Amino acid sequence: IKKSLAALKLIDLAILVLAENIFGEEEAGLLEELARLDVPVVIVHNKSDLSPVTSELREKVRTITGKEITEYSALQPGKHNPVLLANIKDSMPPMAIRSHGLVGDLVSPGDIVLLVTPIDIEAPEGRMILPQVQVIRDTLDNDCTAIILKENEIESFLGKTGITPRLVITDSQVFGKVSAVIPRDIPLTGFSIVLARQKGDFEEYLRGTPKISELKDSDRVLLLESCTHNVACDDIGRVKIPRWLTEFTGKKLEFDIVAGLDTFPRPVEDYALVIQCGGCMVTHRQLLNRLRDPKKHNIAITNYGMAIAYLHGIFDRAIEPFTGRKEKTGDLL
Structure with missing residues (x-):
């Protein structure tokens, strides 16, 4: 039962x-x-x-x-x-x-979308990860051209071709590098943020992300991954985000991570922040129900991509394609 x-x-x-x-x-x-x-x-x-x-x-x-x-x-x-x-x-x-599209309202037929996909230790051998594949397909469905490259190829590509993409979508892990080389007048966001708008509670993420700056010593952070992928030594949820959070806040934080749709390891009230992945492996309903209890208890909720953008000082730029809000002067590190 x-x-x-x-x-x-x-x-x-x-x-x-x-x-x-x-x-x-x-x-x-x-x-x-x-x-x-x-x-x-x-x-x-x-x-x-x-x-x-x-x-x-x-x-x-x-x-x-x-x-x-x-x-x-x-x-x-x-x-x-x-x-x-x-x-x-x-x-x-x-x-x-039928799910909402990912980029259809951000582009027009004939536009060029630049997709930045690092090939690192976490990248599966011989294939792209699901969020990248989904964005490629949605780009093609909207009669646009998808150009896929690695983060260290951007400057050379733009310089040689003279192409100005209508939109750039990057893996969140290289937000800082990509933001530094993509001209400010070109919209930039991340795969995880695109998925967050399609499947997650986007408005709740927008409200919850700045709460990162309010974390205190001994606060506990819950990271939610919707799949059970093989864990790499530099795993995004288990290693990189905890490291970036600790460096950004300067606080001694505690971290729990839950993979798949397993139950939380402790009462939800114990957490000061919940960080949800993009949710490419679950449905919209499953993801919203996953976040129901944290939201009910007024716990700050964010998304992998938004949190990483915030920690790298480009949060406002990364959400601007969806909100229309221009980057704040004080948001840059």
């Missing part, structure tokens, strides 16, 4: 199946939990050929949930399938069916 209830945080839609006109405390409690998690639900009464839904049950469910019951019988698919499928379609969140 525990695992079943935990799975509610991972789903986009629930179908509650009733039978024999039974609706008790268990069903009511389950619907209450789904409502708390903002998970839409379709209520289905099965085996209606044997026991049709009574008016009393319809009224009871309507009073408690505000929802109507969908009758169903596997023996009458032609009659019930179209209605059930229509209800599922109407109830499914749009983001579960």
